[in-house]
Amino acid sequence: MQVSLNSSILTTISEKTQTKQDTLLNKNNEEKLKEFSSMSAKELSNSYFLQFQAQISAQTTSNSSAQSALSGVISGVPSNLSEILSGLDLSSIGYNGTAIDKLNVDEASALVSEEGFFGITNTAQRLSGFVLSFAGDDLEKLQAGREGILRGFNEAQKAWGGNLPEISQKTIDKTLSSIDEKIASLGGNVLNVSA
Structure with a gap:
């Protein structure tokens, strides 16, 4: 009972x-519904752009940090490797291989080779492709994506403690070049974009 x-x-x-x-x-x-319904179209768009910038910034940081870490594995492990890799979600950018800090020099070299997952071309295509496919022919979105790329790159540099290795510099240049081409083809100007 x-x-x-x-x-x-x-x-x-x-x-x-x-x-x-x-x-x-x-x-x-x-x-939340009341809050969203009281937002203007401009406020909603700005919110949407900020979210997009944050996503592309995070992807850029992950890709650039991973490239830098791999360069470190190849040339001699930097003392802050675990700090650089902490918090990176490499699976979110499609990398599901061996943990970077567990790679030997040959494995790291293969990943940053021209055909490798973190090679210049593949990484630049991943980053620019995300921006270009999302933004389409919308200049505002393209410029927001470009700004997100630059922010992510700057975050990766901060984590690295200075200028990133040459591979990352070349990757960002190639990424921005693709986005800048699209912006220019639509009559836009990349000079009015700041990071």
Whole structure:
């Protein structure tokens, strides 16, 4: 009798808790809906562009940091390698291979070779392709993506503690060149974009 009474009490408490959680969730959703509905089209667009910039910036940081770390593995492991690699989600950019800090020199060299996952061409295509496919022919989006690329590159440099290795410099140049070509073909000007 005691067990069924306790079970009944627990069920009642659980149901009341769930009801309160559902009420709070609905209230939060209603508040968010009101907030979004009161935003102007310009505010929504700006929010969307900022999110896009953050995504491309994170991808650029991951790619540039990984390239730099691989260069470090090849030329002698930098003392801050684990710090550079911490927080990078390489699977988000499509890399699911051996952890970079576990690679030997030959494996690292293969990854940064011209055909390698982190080679200049493949990395530049990954970064510019993300921007170009998302932005299409929208100059504002292209410029926001370009700015995100530059921000991510600057973040990678900060993590590296100075100028990134030559491979990363060449990759960013190639990435920006592709985006700049598209902007110019649409009559845009890359000089008015700042990072």
